[in-house]
Amino acid sequence: MGETSGLLSTIEDKLYRVQYHHANESHIQVDQRICDHCRIERICLYICPAKVYEQDVESGRIRVNFENCLECGTCWIACTEGAIDWRNPQGGFGVRFRHG
Ligand code: SF4
Ligand code: SF4
Numbered sequence: 001m002g003e004t005s006g007l008l009s010t011i012e013d014k015l016y017r018v019q020y021h022h023a024n025e026s027h028i029q030v031d032q033r034i035c036d037h038c039r040i041e042r043i044c045l046y047i048c049p050a051k052v053y054e055q056d057v058e059s060g061r062i063r064v065n066f067e068n069c070l071e072c073g074t075c076w077i078a079c080t081e082g083a084i085d086w087r088n089p090q091g092g093f094g095v096r097f098r099h100g
Contacts, residue, residue: 015050018070023093026066027086028052028075034083035062047078071095 030053035042042062044053050068053075055061071094076086088094 017098019096019098020067021093021096022067023090025090026064027089027094028064028066028069029085030062030064031083031085032061034081036060038081038083040079040081043078044075044084048075069095
């Protein structure tokens, strides 16, 4: 537990340094028709460090909280089903990482 909570606080510390400038439109789209038949255990729900992907409890559909995206590209690579359409946010929008 000690090691895990130490790691989590480190990640939270790092996320605290991230500044967001949200666009109105999502730069991530998922194809729900593919997600409905996901064969890779809905890995998007677990692999994203910013927890951008959530599953709606009632409908079971994938929700995308694109505002929290860190633009790492992991989900796009991990979803081998090809359900994720990920583009860079429009110029001037997205994340800015503060250093120091
Ligand atoms: S986005 Fe990819 S990994 Fe996530 S549920 Fe859809 S098909 Fe599965
Ligand atoms: S690009 Fe990275 S932070 Fe953004 S949704 Fe995908 S896994 Fe999450």
